[in-house]
Amino acid sequence: KYKKNRNKHELPPTLTEFVPQSLWMRRLWNTTSKTHPLPPAFPGALPIIGHLHKGISLSSNLLNFLQIVSDDCVKQGGVTVLNLGPELHYVITDPQDAALAAKSCLRRHYLMDFAKVWQGNGITTSSGETWTSHRKLLSPAFSLPVIHSFLDVFNSQAKKLINELEPFVGKGPFDHGSYFVTNNFETLCAGTFGIENAISKNLGATYISAAYGMVDLLKAKTFKVWLQIDLIYKLVGLKKKEEQLVENLHSLAKTVIQKKKLARENEALSNNVKSPTSGLRYKGFLDLLMDLSADGALTDIEVRDQIEAILTTGFETTATQLTFTVLLLGAHPEIQDKMVKELEAVLGPDRDVGKDDLNKLVYTNAVIMESVRLFPTIPIILRCVDQDVKLKNFTMNAGSYCILFPLIPNIAAREMKEDQFRPERWLEDDFNGHQDFAGFGLGKRGCLGKTYAIIAMKVLLANFMRQYRVRADMSQLQLSADFVLKPVSGHEISIERRHSTAA
Numbered sequence: 001k002y003k004k005n006r007n008k009h010e011l012p013p014t015l016t017e018f019v020p021q022s023l024w025m026r027r028l029w030n031t032t033s034k035t036h037p038l039p040p041a042f043p044g045a046l047p048i049i050g051h052l053h054k055g056i057s058l059s060s061n062l063l064n065f066l067q068i069v070s071d072d073c074v075k076q077g078g079v080t081v082l083n084l085g086p087e088l089h090y091v092i093t094d095p096q097d098a099a100l101a102a103k104s105c106l107r108r109h110y111l112m113d114f115a116k117v118w119q120g121n122g123i124t125t126s127s128g129e130t131w132t133s134h135r136k137l138l139s140p141a142f143s144l145p146v147i148h149s150f151l152d153v154f155n156s157q158a159k160k161l162i163n164e165l166e167p168f169v170g171k172g173p174f175d176h177g178s179y180f181v182t183n184n185f186e187t188l189c190a191g192t193f194g195i196e197n198a199i200s201k202n203l204g205a206t207y208i209s210a211a212y213g214m215v216d217l218l219k220a221k222t223f224k225v226w227l228q229i230d231l232i233y234k235l236v237g238l239k240k241k242e243e244q245l246v247e248n249l250h251s252l253a254k255t256v257i258q259k260k261k262l263a264r265e266n267e268a269l270s271n272n273v274k275s276p277t278s279g280l281r282y283k284g285f286l287d288l289l290m291d292l293s294a295d296g297a298l299t300d301i302e303v304r305d306q307i308e309a310i311l312t313t314g315f316e317t318t319a320t321q322l323t324f325t326v327l328l329l330g331a332h333p334e335i336q337d338k339m340v341k342e343l344e345a346v347l348g349p350d351r352d353v354g355k356d357d358l359n360k361l362v363y364t365n366a367v368i369m370e371s372v373r374l375f376p377t378i379p380i381i382l383r384c385v386d387q388d389v390k391l392k393n394f395t396m397n398a399g400s401y402c403i404l405f406p407l408i409p410n411i412a413a414r415e416m417k418e419d420q421f422r423p424e425r426w427l428e429d430d431f432n433g434h435q436d437f438a439g440f441g442l443g444k445r446g447c448l449g450k451t452y453a454i455i456a457m458k459v460l461l462a463n464f465m466r467q468y469r470v471r472a473d474m475s476q477l478q479l480s481a482d483f484v485l486k487p488v489s490g491h492e493i494s495i496e497r498r499h500s501t502a503a
């Protein structure tokens, strides 16, 4: 009876007790029905291991692997099959099929389970009813009124970045990426936690470095499949390393929760000091979490897990997207001039961005969307196929998985072709890319922080690009993809002041 009713991605309860983390048993247990005919397979499958050997041998250059698979998929008509061991994965590049799959497949892929030691059942790793109810509870904290209340933080953080980069003015090419990461992380903490100086510089740096360490471990576990066996993971010393990193990561959440509790107690006492979003119908993220915890809707651990989930999804994505956008603008001076003209027309030379300005920055918005189209920082979406799902020409079989990457074919990895970066396309009536655009995900599980990300990027660009003229050469750009698509070399920019300080 259990087997009949169980979700095909779940182990029977007795087995989960004995193999808490290992995915191997789940794999053996996995029973994908193959009732519906399969699309063409990616070439090179071997018996039993399928395409696993290709993934392992190409894992040092994952982006290359994704591009090879994606090119083949486009050639085959937009849907193919990849067998990773016994597991059937549908690869989808066709935008409409990707949208259909994302709409029906809400359960996270098993690889996301690796991140649970860090993020527990946070919004990014959870599935099923937990995800449905938490998504509903958290959504108001990412609504427009709340994000508008962060505008002061966004403007002042942009100015901070401008000052930090001042020593590079007129000094030739430098790597702007890491400055954007630190600045964006601080912005995210200040905005979503709603506490001034929420974290020290040290705590922030420790968190960022631990987050990168964890991503390396998750990547190793994904491709070195033997590390998925708990005993081996322990024996090679990685479990210990993981525990240390998780402790470092969790210490930030612990600190901000304590500070927030104190701030709320003080606020209740004096009824004087207001958090940036107090008084709003929609509350800021941490205030909302605290209220939900006080009402018993979230446990303390769940509060921590949601903080981890938002920090992880929020800081590197936006920072890397900005790194790409500034690079693209530097390499396309005519587009940069057009954007700065719009910024100066709406804001003048140095005024802060206010909420009424946001909708007027139409071209700036198109520049951001075009940057996401060409360099999608989250280029793949991985899901479980829980029930048969009808696509245009195939039906995906329940019990399998799907890998959606409609944006991989766009990635300007090798050479920027002329006209490839063309923000104008987002303003043309006949551009049909809006509807199935996957840069911020697709369907109900799409990006929770999209409004936050777009407004934060707009404000930073509006301040930065009015201050500095940027130059860049993208001809030597090298990219890598782990969970985030990022530049690894050839992305340096040079900056000059647009207006002399005396003026």
Ligand code: HEM
Residues within 6 Å of the ligand: 123, 124, 125, 135, 309, 310, 313, 314, 315, 317, 318, 321, 372, 376, 377, 378, 380, 381, 382, 438, 439, 440, 441, 442, 444, 445, 446, 447, 448, 449, 450, 452, 453
């Ligand atoms: C340029 C910036 C960003 C891009 C390109 C981006 C892109 C995406 C994409 C493609 C997904 C879907 C992933 C999937 O279905 O597997 C996603 C999910 C998500 N994003 Fe973003 N994101 C950005 C910034 C942010 C920010 C700033 C936050 C939070 C402050 C955020 C929070 C989330 C969350 C919580 C999810 C998971 C939603 C769920 O599972 O229900 N993102 N994002």
